[in-house]
Amino acid sequence: MSIKEFKTTAFSDQKPGTSGLRKRVKVFQGEHYTENFVQAILDAMPNGGKGSTLVIGGDGRYWARETVQTIFKIGAAVGVKKFIVGQDSILSTPAASNIIRKYKTDGGILLTASHNPGGPNADFGIKFNTSNGGPAPESVTNKIFEITKTLKSYKMLDAGTLDITKIGSFKYGPVDVEIIDSVKDYVEIMETIFDFPLISKFVSSTPEFTILFDGLHGVTGPYGRAIFVDTLKLSEDVLQNCIPLQDFGGGHPDPNLTYAHDLVAAVEKKQIVFGAASDGDGDRNMIYGAGAFVTPSDSVAVIADWADSIPYFKKGGVHGVARSMPTSKAIDAVGKAHGWEFFEVPTGWKFFGNLMDAGRLSICGEESFGTGSDHVREKDGVWAIVAWLNILAAANQGKSKLVTIKEILLDHYKKYGRNFFSRYDYEEVSSEGANALIDNLDKLFASPNFKGSKYKASSSDASFDVSDVYNFTYTDPIDGSVSKNQGHVITFSDGSRVVFRLSGTGSHGATVRMYIEKYSKNESEYGNSAADGLKPLIEVALEITQLKKFLGRDEPTVIT
Ligand code: VG1
Ligand code: CO
Incomplete structure (x- = not known):
């Protein structure tokens, strides 16, 4: 096994966007394209790739598995110490953020183009997250871009192809590779945040509170199953489109009223009280019950106002709230009423990270169906969905008539406009x-x-x-x-x-x-x-x- 150097030509179009580099799969399949970008990430890492521990995960879309092998080869040549990889390349974006933080790694490479369609003729993406679990700040993404513009060669160790479908500890040349369960750590952190006993009691004793979760054939299917079926003991019927597919079944895995049409249709037809969906990589969410669509800007405001019903915030308090600039000002009013510090940041989750690391931000959101908190450094679709379940369970305590999403929203408007x-x-x-x-x-x-x-x-x-x-x-x-x-x-x-x-x-x-x-x-x-x-x-x-x-x-x- 020897390390080989490959001459390459630099590209001028590898500038990471709002959330990583996203291009057509065909572009990533072009000669040197994926290799160059991976080499640039490893060279741009704040403390260098040598000796580092890196997480690899993603939404499992087409071209992800090939890219994992490319990362092994280039990483081994750079001197990466250890890779922690989601089984079969799968880790939702928030789950990857959690793994990066929990195992105190140096960062992670996420293979996703989020809600963009997938498959051989659609999109692929690569995103680098730093050791705090969040998307790399502009200082790092700019450095990656600078390197891609002048890169002359990359190095690879060819130690063959490592099977990433089996959980366990392996070696890729000298590098330790641990293939982990994609879901386990994520469910564990959710259990420390929410009042699962309360939610469980509520859903099991309230049959009229019907639930439907739609994974849009993205990465959240197994996460939804672990939470709704395995933890909350609900029937399989609450899950829809929950098998992750490399092309998302040909759909556009974006949870909004246009693209999540299967969910919208089912909710309307069966008058489901609580419907929810997440996007391709699991960081977005939509909350939609019969006759009640929750605008993402309202969602984060309601969650913040009800923070006290969620054990994580009840115990740790709320240290500041924030939104991206175009997001509606609903949360501003909540922050003011509670006396919390408030921030307005540019579009893109990377801008929330510094505030969270400094202990000045607990709950934040974007109008683009992104909601989250400082439990990780990414927006978190399943977290937002369980947050709403937690709030509904709390709102229904001691009530003889079902309190619905619509009533929660109307109450919120009455209080805040x-x-x-x-x-x-x-x-x-x-x-x-x-x-x-x-x-x-x-x-x-x-x-x-x-x-x-x-x-x-x-x-x-x-x-x-x-x-x-x-x-x-x-x-x-x-x-x-x-x-x-x-x-x-x-x-x-x-x-x-x-x-x-x-x-x-x-x-x-x-x-x-x-x-x-x-x-x-x-x-x-x-x-x-x-x-x-x-x-x-x-x-x-x-x-x-x-x-x-x-x-x-x-x-x-x-x-x-
Ligand atoms: C869009 C949204 C932005 C979000 C970003 C990544 O960015 O507007 O709010 O953070 O997608 O979300 P832009 O630059 O296209 O407006 V995701 O779920 O694609 O990681
Ligand atoms: Co996404």
Whole structure:
């Protein structure tokens, strides 16, 4: 067994996005493409790859198993001491974060493109997480990118192919390899966080509280089974699409009302009281019961407000709450009422990590179906789903009539007001069009007359006065690092807000996201749909930006 050096050509397009490098599988299969990126990660690791212990996991999508072998070969050549690998390459993103932390490793390589479709003709992705269990900060991802632009060669030890389907301790050349159960450690940490005896008592004594969990054929199937069937002793019927498939059954494993249509259909047809889904790699969640869809921005606010019912927070307290910038301000109000420190960070989970490590952040979320806490350093779909079960179990204690998701939401709105929120995605538009839209926003923002101008909705009398405009910049309060250009924000005098940003997770073309938020304290509006509540504001936003003209699209691809 000898280490061989391979000459390579550098690539110019291996810049990690919002959450790792995501490209078409065909691109990763190109000569040297996967190898170069893996070599760059190992070279960019804060303390170097030599002598390190690394976790390898992912959502089990197509090209993951081949990539695990590539990591073994390059890692062995670099001098990695030990790999801890999820069986058959499977570890949900939050489960991998937990393993990195629990076994005090130097980081992990996650093989996932999250909610992007998988399979030979779809997407693959590679993401590096540091020793705190969180996505690498920009200082590290920038270093990875710099290395990929100039890499001249990579080294490999060819010790053949190691079977990763069997749990146990093995050797890859001189490197220790431990193949672990993908689910066990994760269930253990969940049991330390939630009140499982309470949840169990509630679900077993309340047959009218029907449950359906949809894994969208992503990684969470086995996790859902371990929690709902093995721990809570519910019947198999509560699981749907829970066998992980390398191409997610051809679906788009994103838990929203559009892509989780199987769940939506089943919930409506059977009037399921508690429906939930998670994405390809298990970090997103959707909570959807009959007649009640929980907007992710509301979800994190409700979880924070009910934190006391969750043993982890009851014992340890809540040390700060946060949201990503485009996420609705529902959680701001909860933080204020409880006297918690509050943070607004750019889109992407990596920005929460420093705050959590400093003990200043306990609960946070993103509008993109991401919710989580400082139990790990990734958003956590199954955690959010069990958090809602815990809250519902607590809310139903001593009640003779079933308290549903809808009632919890309405109570929340009565207490705090309602932040109507929606996101319009214009996927795979031309990069020229997207850039022209942003350039035009820059021009508008710079023009002296824009602030203070008034816009009227086309379908009603509603009008909006522009009160402020800015391109969001974030300064990390812990390490002082500055992230510029994080989204164009237009605020209006009634507190409404529209945000525009370009997606950093697409695998090709550009995706423009428009986020719309309107606050209401009018109780008669609380039952309205977000679409109705936001209609006038959306009309104004489209008019101001001339979005349809720039993007050549009349309608968004997805509305969430
Ligand atoms: C999107 C979401 C963002 C999320 C990111 C990763 O990023 O908007 O909130 O953190 O995906 O989620 P972007 O740059 O495309 O808007 V996941 O589940 O794909 O890891
Ligand atoms: Co994900």
